[in-house]
Amino acid sequence: MTSPGPAAPPPRFLLDAEQRAFARSLDAMLGAAGTPAVIRDWSRGERAGGLALWSRIAEAGVFALAVPEAYEGLGPRPVDLAVAFVELGRHAVPGPLVETVAAAALLLEPGPAERFLPALATGRSMATLAAAGSYAVDGDAAELRLAVDADGLRLAPGHGPVRPSLDPARRLTRLLPGGELLVPDPPVDRGLRWARLATAAQALGVGLALLERTVAYVGRRVQFGVPVGSFQAVKHRLADARIALEFARPLVLGAAVTMSAVDVAAAKVSACEAAYATARTALHLHGAIGYTAEYDLSLWLTKARALRTAWGTPQECRAEVLRGHA
Amino acid sequence: MDLDRSPADEAFRAEARAWLRARVPSEPLPSLETAEGFAAHRAWEAELAAAGWSVVNWPRRYGGQDCGLLRWLLFEEEYYAAGAPGRVGQNGVSLLAPTLLDHGTEEQRARVLPPMATGEVVWAQAWSEPEAGSDLAALRARAVRGDGGWLLSGQKTWSSRAAFADRAFGLFRTDPDTPKPHQGLTYLMFDLRAPGVTVRPIGRLDGKPAFAELFLDEVFVPDEDVIGEPGQGWRIAMSTAANERGLTLRSPGRFLASADRLHALWVERGCPEAAAAQVADALIGARAYQLFTQAAAARFLAGERLGPESSLNKVFWSEYDIALHETALDLLGAPEAQGEAADTDWSQGYVFALAGPIYAGTNEIQRDIVAEQLLGLPRGRRR
Incomplete structure (x- = not known):
């Protein structure tokens, strides 16, 4: 460093x-x-x-x-x-x-x-x-x-x-x-900004891992004689997950640069919603195996849900964005 | 990592802001999808060009300021924040010009770009055909070798701006006997007023002739209007499509300004709680798009190829634009029930936005590109 x-x-x-x-x-x-x-x-x-x-x-x-x-x-x-x-x-x-x-x-x-x-x-x-x-x-x-x-x-x-x-x-x-x-x-405001920034970054990482694991899974899971990842319905859900995560990433890094309450709240809601949407997609595309506690995917799936409300619900973060907009 | 602008960048921004404050028409111009509005927008392009603001990131010798992509982003923020008119030359500036800069000859650039910068020549695109939309490589309009050039025949459609534009560019089949459909295509420029061209304007959803069908009957194109080698058209069109165009087709400035206006409308309506989430998402999305584009531009300038990443962009802004306008129309719906009024800036922007997920490669094509080229999922039939 x-x-x-x-x-x-x-x-x-x-x-x-x-x-x-x-x-x-x-x-x-x-x-x-x-x-x-x-x-x-x-x-x-x-x-x-x-x-x-x-x-x-x-x-x-x-x-x-x-x-x-x-x-x-x-x-x-x-x-x-x-x-x-x-x-x-x-x-x-x-x-x-x-x-x-x-x-x-x-x-x-x-x-x-x-x-x-x-x-x-x-x-x-x-x-x-x-x-x-x-x-x-x-x-x-x-x-x-x-x-x-x-x-x-x-x-x-x-x-x-x-x-x-x-x-x-x-x-x-x-x-x-x-x-x-x-x-x-x-300095409660400062504590909250650091908590939200760290949560947003953590959620982004959770989402990226869920996407990576699901891409790997649909590439090897064969049905109808082909990998299910070759079906457009499957591809498009994963493409949407990638898009959401890619547009959350610059918000997280940008918020870390400015540390303004608005940027941090925007990063929190975007990263957590992107991660959560990715979790829903990951669960669905894994099918029943994804719905088991035994399969490791569950460790990320459940965290995406928990982080969404930790240190600011989506509603609270959006309210912060609206309050702070000049 | 740094988001600060240098003093020189801020000076550039201030200069642009001052010029725009003084010169942007106080009354909006008539819609550029009408004859009268098209002429007014063309005149505005000439005014921008005379002061050096029409194509700021182009090289100076073609009418630009050579300011670079990052300052172009600043200019665009100022341009849309000032409420300046839509850009009638957008097709040429964001699609044809980058292609000429990458693949054209110096003679072509010197001849084509300066009148494009001033609005003297406005360009239409001629990609789609009745049987070739998302499957663009299935196109059938042909160019047959003639004396000193090519003869174009066939039909093009959904040609944006063609109702009032001067010239057009697109792909034509010059070799009908290739093993694969995207081989044997050639990138050509042609005159919309040449003998053999028939332009039939098409009314878009609101009836305005925003695009047209083109019927071509042995239209002569001189060799000097072929871009790159004959037969290389697909590669040329796609290389530009995937690179700088991904960054310049829609600038963040446009959405930052729209999100500000949406927020102002929401405040004016008494901050209705029911719309709060959508308004916040519009503000957040514009900021995300701004930061994403800045980072992508920085990587592009550092020599990185963006390629399929431009597909992330296209899906994001086209869906964002519709959501933003839908929220505005919902807000206008009460208390005066003018959500459906067709003559507001919001409703006109809404109609314009509705086309976004369809043109420049549908969002399904873009999602296929993201899935196959960025995520590495297996190619499959489009089903």
């Missing part, structure tokens, strides 16, 4: 060679990690594999991108973070990834920053986060449980029972009320 040499001019509107290499190396690392088994363990509350993967993601510098250099981070570098989250989504990595990034954005006050950010940046701890009374993802796994209530940002004293999510890898927990008040007037 060093800056490009003077020979390389900063590319306008495009990722630079280093960012593309960063994505490829994360993709390779996560691909080799065999995430499906890790995800299934995580869903049962068996966290050893997930924690090991978390450490490797932290070593690659992913969480550090959300944390300033003063607190052992490399950031804030939202474009690189978005690049990384696309890859995390592509491999359906479990754990409170988005929440850890959003927590870093909320804890930027000098005292709490010194106390918590180095551990988040280096992967020594994971955070979860929720508005008081709302469900927090993976409250049983995160050491740092943060709740925003009327008084500010609190360190929640614990969590309630795990409630299953449609995506079994997202373990929903209510945080217990009270606890130490960390930041009386936290």
Whole structure:
């Protein structure tokens, strides 16, 4: 993650060679990690594999991108973070990834920053986060449980029972009320922007993986003597998925550049809707096998649904776009 | 990654904005699909050209400013934000000109491009035939070798702008005995007022003669009006179709301006909650198209071939354009019940938009290209 040499001019509107290499190396690392088994363990509350993967993601510098250099981070570098989250989504990595990034954005006050950010940046701890009374993802796994209530940002004293999510890898927990008040007037807008950006990028990666898996499947599934992927009805659904994802991608990267509330909301709704539409197509084109929990496709299918409403429903994000349009 | 514009780019934008503010007609011109409107739009092209704004990204020697694709995108944003007239020369400028720049001779470029830039010569396209639509390579209109040129015979149809245009370009079969249908085709330019040409205007959905049938009876075309080698027409037409044309056929500026106007209409109607999602999607889609096109242009300028990616574009903007206009007509429907009025800018834009998924390769053809060439799915029969 060093800056490009003077020979390389900063590319306008495009990722630079280093960012593309960063994505490829994360993709390779996560691909080799065999995430499906890790995800299934995580869903049962068996966290050893997930924690090991978390450490490797932290070593690659992913969480550090959300944390300033003063607190052992490399950031804030939202474009690189978005690049990384696309890859995390592509491999359906479990754990409170988005929440850890959003927590870093909320804890930027000098005292709490010194106390918590180095551990988040280096992967020594994971955070979860929720508005008081709302469900927090993976409250049983995160050491740092943060709740925003009327008084500010609190360190929640614990969590309630795990409630299953449609995506079994997202373990929903209510945080217990009270606890130490960390930041009386936290930058909620900033936290939300980082959460939405990371969710949008993650959803884009989920959608890209669903598309890739489905293209491979319809290329080998034979009916009527030919691969079903040679039928126009099948091709056109996949073409539409590709189009939706390709037009969500520049919104995600553009939002990471501007970090404006409007651009981030637009990216969130587009990426999540594209991923969800791709999930519907992926399920349908796989047929009955896609409808089973046993088949790994389910790990991505269910995440696409969950991310659609995480950190801003489509309605909330569209309302933000309309509010912010000059 | 960077979305900022250089000070020089911003100066270019400011200059374009100032000129357009001063010169864009305060009253909209009559529809360019009428004789009167066509003449008015032609005069507007001359005014643009005189100030150097008609084809900003072309080389200077043909009437452009050689400003590059990225500044062209800025110009287009300013152009449509200013509410400037539709471009009567679009067929020639976005389809024929890139072909000439890639495959024409210098003599052809010097002869054809400057009068195209000023609107003195307006071009129509002549691709489709009664039996060759999506299956364009099935075309039958022929060009037979004559003395110093070719004689065109046959029928072309759905020829946009041909009712009032001066010249046309298209593909003709010069060798009827090739093993495959897309071989033996030649890319030709011809005069719509030449002996042997009969133009029969066709009323589009709203009755305006936006396109025409062309009946050709031994129409003479000199050799100098053949683009590239005879027999290479398909390759020439497709290479341009898939490349720069994918970027320049519809600029994001047009949709950014339309989305702004839709939002203003929604606010004017009291921000009805029922239309909120569609209005937000129009704003989001225009931004997506802007960012997508900027990135594609940057990659094109870096030497990358875009090829089949232009099919993603075409499906996106053509469906977007219809959805945006449908939302506007729905908003106009209450409280004064003028959603169906045919004389609003919105209803005219709606009729125009309806053709988008059909022309320039139907969206089904584009989805086949995405599936086969971008996703790598097996080729199959079109069923």
